[in-house]
Every structure is written in structure tokens, then in C-alpha cells.
Amino acid sequence: MIKNKKFGLALSGGGYRASAYHLGTLRKLNELGLLDKVDVFSTVSGGSIVGTDYVLNKGISGGYSQFEKDHISRLKQSVIGKLLRSFTFFLIALGLIIWLGAIIFFQFTCICWISLILIVAGIWFIISRQFSIFPVSRIIEGIYNKIFFHGKTLSDLPDQPMMAINSTNLETGRPFTFSGNRMGDSTYDFPEKGEPIKFDADHFPVARSVMASSCVPFAFTPVQIAGKFFRNPADVKRVRPALIDGGVYDNQGIHKLNQEKSTYACDVIVVSDAGNKMDNDSRANNVVVLLSRTCNLFMNRIKKFEMTDNLYHNVMLKKKEVAYISLGWDLENCISGFVTNLSQGLVLPEVVSAHNIPQNILNPFNEAEIIKYLEDRTGYNKILARDQGNREVARAVSTNLTALSDKKINALINHSELMTELQVKLYCPTLVG
Numbered sequence: 001m002i003k004n005k006k007f008g009l010a011l012s013g014g015g016y017r018a019s020a021y022h023l024g025t026l027r028k029l030n031e032l033g034l035l036d037k038v039d040v041f042s043t044v045s046g047g048s049i050v051g052t053d054y055v056l057n058k059g060i061s062g063g064y065s066q067f068e069k070d071h072i073s074r075l076k077q078s079v080i081g082k083l084l085r086s087f088t089f090f091l092i093a094l095g096l097i098i099w100l101g102a103i104i105f106f107q108f109t110c111i112c113w114i115s116l117i118l119i120v121a122g123i124w125f126i127i128s129r130q131f132s133i134f135p136v137s138r139i140i141e142g143i144y145n146k147i148f149f150h151g152k153t154l155s156d157l158p159d160q161p162m163m164a165i166n167s168t169n170l171e172t173g174r175p176f177t178f179s180g181n182r183m184g185d186s187t188y189d190f191p192e193k194g195e196p197i198k199f200d201a202d203h204f205p206v207a208r209s210v211m212a213s214s215c216v217p218f219a220f221t222p223v224q225i226a227g228k229f230f231r232n233p234a235d236v237k238r239v240r241p242a243l244i245d246g247g248v249y250d251n252q253g254i255h256k257l258n259q260e261k262s263t264y265a266c267d268v269i270v271v272s273d274a275g276n277k278m279d280n281d282s283r284a285n286n287v288v289v290l291l292s293r294t295c296n297l298f299m300n301r302i303k304k305f306e307m308t309d310n311l312y313h314n315v316m317l318k319k320k321e322v323a324y325i326s327l328g329w330d331l332e333n334c335i336s337g338f339v340t341n342l343s344q345g346l347v348l349p350e351v352v353s354a355h356n357i358p359q360n361i362l363n364p365f366n367e368a369e370i371i372k373y374l375e376d377r378t379g380y381n382k383i384l385a386r387d388q389g390n391r392e393v394a395r396a397v398s399t400n401l402t403a404l405s406d407k408k409i410n411a412l413i414n415h416s417e418l419m420t421e422l423q424v425k426l427y428c429p430t431l432v433g
Contacts (some may be wrong), residue, residue, distance in 0.1 A: 001039055002431055008040040008266030010253035011047025013214070013246065015399040017073055018046030018274035020409045021327055023068055024416025025272040026054060030064045034431055041263045042164040042253040044246035046274065052206060053148050055163050056156060056351050065136070067253040069154070072409055079401035081138070082143045092134055131162065131221040137211050140220065140401075145207035152182055154209060155202040164256045164264045166246035167212035170222060175249050177240060177256065177264075178209035183229075188239060197239055198231040212243035214401075217295070220244075251275060266320070268430055270423075272416060273326045276395050321351060323427040325419045327395060327412075331384055332421070335374050338426045339367055347427075354429035378425040387416045 001007060009029070011022045036058075043051035050071060057067050083089060099122050101357040106114040126133065134352060145151060157163045157180035169176040174185040188197035212223040222242040230236050248256070254271050256264040341347050343365055355377065361369040376382065394411040397404065425432055 002037050006039045007037055008269045009038045009052045009256035010257055010269060010271040011043045012252045012273040012275060013045030013047055014274035015046045015401050016404050017048040017397040017399050017412065020075055020404055020412040021274040021416045022050045022272045023071065024323055024413035025420045027068060028417045028420040032432060040162045040164060040257060040266055042166060042256045042264060044166050044251055044253045045214040047166045048210045049148060050211055052163065052165060055158055056152055065431055075409060076403045077147050078403040079140060079143050083139055086139050089138055092106060096422065098410055110176055135221055137215055137221040137223050141207045141211040144210055149206045152206040153202065154178060154206060156202045165209045165213050166253055166256065167243040168246055168248040170242040170244060171240055176243050188340060199228045199233045200221055200231055202240035204229055213246045215244045217244050230412045268321045270323045270428065271325065276328050303370060321348060321428045321430055323423040325416060327415060327425050331387060331418055331422060334422050335371055335380060336425065339370050351427060351429060383418050383422050387418055391415045
């Protein structure tokens with residue numbers, strides 16, 4: 001907490017790209033003396049990987065620097081590579097080879113009609129039993145556990161900072177959140193009928209929580225809550241949570257921090273967003289490409305609505321200081337963007353006051369002088385001088401779980417670190433004084 005204001009940090013989704021990008025935000029907040037003052041971490045997908053890893057290891061010998069070094073080494077281990085080398089994947093590949101071989105074999109016999117039966121039966125079996133045949137999420141959970149979490153359960157998460165690992169519940173259409181002392185969603189907490197549905201968070205695996213948070217639809221199998229994690233065994237018949245990527249509901253993780261009367265609600269919020277610009281792409285030559293592009297479009301629209309609600313509407317209601325750090329934004333546009341927001345009344349009055357902008361350039365509004373003033377106040381030129389000029393390398397990193405090179409990791413960290421310093425100084429002066 002800073003000056004009696006609750007401080008929240010949201011870490012967005014985006015696979016390993018997000019995990020590496022958020023390291024830059026964590027590093028800069030640590031340098032500014034702010035990381036230890038974070039009250040709530042609200043994380044999604046790739047943000048859940050790095051955020052949970054940090055809170056579980058923040059007290060290790062060597063401090064933040066050692067954590068960062070360790071986490072970077074973990075990001076060089078490919079989750080997808082380990083998945084493809086798993087015994088389960090080998091059995092599935094072997095089964096497919098035998099199935100296809102049998103189809104081909106019977107094609108050249110007098111009972112070739114068996115091939116048609118094998119094709120129909122095989123397709124039906126794959127469609128009806130896809131998640132049972134290839135439980136991708138269960139395998140990846142094991143890989144997460146081996147690389148990052150080493151058997152930890154939610155009870156191992158510290159009370160301070162509070163952790164909110166966010167997923168999306170297909171059953172209710174609401175966020176399902178994992179914390180150190182609770183797990184669930186608001187629909188279960190306040191059901192239309194009967195008693196609230198409670199879960200045993202103490203023994204729930206951290207790796208499974210992060211898997212639920214990063215469970216990309218279509219690619220991974222929805223995460224189920226086993227009956228042993230229901231406080232009341234009878235509730236197993238009342239609900240059937242099916243959890244997928246938290247980014248389907250809120251990919252920035254800001255929803256929990258900005259939700260009034262929420263346990264996780266904060267007064268000052270920093271959002272690290274590893275989401276990229278949406279490139280032009282007209283390819284739609286098959287169903288898979290079309291489905292992928294459509295999902296990306298939906299996610300992009302959700303992100304824009306969330307930004308509008310949590311940044312601009314937030315200011316109109318004079319609620320919270322919010323600093324937004326985006327991989328898709330450029331340093332050169334941050335101060336001019338702040339001044340544009342200032343001219344449109346989209347900056348909180350207390351933020352304007354904290355900057356001590358001289359009245360003679362505020363009224364009448366002198367954009368050029370205000371930009372110059374803020375550049376001097378934030379040390380903009382010194383920040384820009386540390387730009388390694390590799391932001392396009394950072395933006396070219398895909399959002400998957402394959403190993404990252406030092407070049408890609410450094411590019412992501414550099415961009416995030418500089419954006420964090422500038423945006424926090426501009427939009428959250430409460431944090432830096």
C-alpha cells in the first residue's frame with residue numbers, strides 16, 4: 001500500500017512472450033522501489049506463469065535479480081517441445097499410424113469396405129473422445145509443475161501480495177479466480193438457489209490453476225475441478241466448472257482490480273499488456289485459419305472495450321490512477337498521448353495536480369510547452385536513450401509456449417522496462433512521488 005492507497009499490478013496473457021515482457025515491468029518496479037509494495041497481482045495466461053513464479057519465489061536468496069535470472073532460464077525450456085516428446089503423444093501418434101495403416105491395407109483387399117468403416121469409426125471416436133484421447137491440459141500442467149511450480153499448492157501462495165490467477169468458466173460465462181485462500185467465481189458465491197458453492201483451495205495445485213488461466217480454446221482441453229476439491233461433496237452434482245483461458249473474459253487482468261467491492265479492488269493500478277498490434281491479414285483459405293483469425297478479432301475487440309472502460313470511463317468517474325504499458329505502443333507517442341488525454345479531460349484531476357504543470361501553459365492550453373515540461377519532468381530523453389531499438393524483434397515474438405532466445409527475451413524486457421518507467425511517471429505520480 002502506498003499513501004493509504006491499495007496498489008494492484010495486472011499482468012496480461014500472451015504465452016511466453018507475455019512472461020518475458022512482464023519481466024521488464026517487474027524489473028522497473030523493483031528499481032523504483034515499488035515491487036514490494038504491490039498489494040494484489042491479477043494475472044492471466046502467460047502473466048500467470050511469471051506472476052505466480054515471482055510471488056512464490058520473492059523471498060529467495062539473491063532477491064529479485066536471482067528470480068529474474070531463474071525465470072529467464074525457465075523460459076528457455078519449451079513447453080510445446082516437451083508436450084510433443086511426451087509418452088502420451090507418442091502413443092497417440094502410434095495409434096494414428098496403425099489406424100491409417102489399416103485403412104490403406106484394407107483398400108487393397110476383397111473386403112475394402114472395412115476401410116470405410118474404419119474411417120467413419122475413427123473420425124467419430126476422435127470427435128466424441130478428443131479430450132479423453134489427448135488430454136493436452138493435463139500434460140502441460142505436469143510440464144508447468146516440473147519447470148515452474150514443483151508441487152506447490154494454492155496454500156503456498158503468500159497472503160501479501162494477494163494473488164488472483166484468472167481463468168474463464170464456460171459454465172457460467174464468468175471469471176473463475178484462484179487465490180491463496182479461495183477459488184471460485186461470483187455465480188457460485190451467490191447462487192440463485194441453495195447455499196454458496198465453496199472449493200478447497202488449500203490443496204489445489206498451483207500448476208493446475210495456471211493451466212486453467214492459460215488454457216487456450218481449441219488448442220487445449222478445458223480444466224475440470226475434481227470432486228475432491230468441493231467443500232461439500234453434494235455440490236459436485238450442482239455445478240460442473242469448465243475452465244479455459246482467462247483472456248477470453250479479460251486478457252489484461254485489470255477487471256478484478258477495477259471491480260468495485262471486489263476483494264482484489266485497488267486504488268492505483270499498473271497494467272502490463274503483452275498484446276500486440278493486430279496486423280492486416282486477409283488469408284481465409286481454410287477453416288482453421290478462418291477460426292484463428294476470427295478468435296483474434298474477438299479478442300482484439302474485447303481488449304479495446306476493456307481499455308475504454310478501465311481507462312477513459314474510469315477517469316470520467318474520477319476513480320483510479322491507471323498506468324497502461326503496452327507492447328503495441330511506442331515510447332515516442334506516450335507523452336503526446338498523455339497531453340491529448342489531458343486536453344480532453346481524460347486525466348484525473350489529482351494526477352494533473354501532482355505534475356505541477358504551470359498554469360500559464362495550462363490555460364491557455366499550450367501543447368508544445370506542456371510536452372516539453374513533461375519530457376523534462378519524466379526524464380524522457382534519458383529513458384529514450386536506453387531504447388535498444390529492437391522493439392520490432394519483441395513484437396515479432398509469437399504467443400506460444402516455445403523456448404525463447406536471449407535476443408527475444410532482452411527485446412521484450414527492454415521495451416517493457418522503458419514503457420513502465422515513462423507510463424508510471426505520467427499516469428501514476430502517486431507511486432513515484
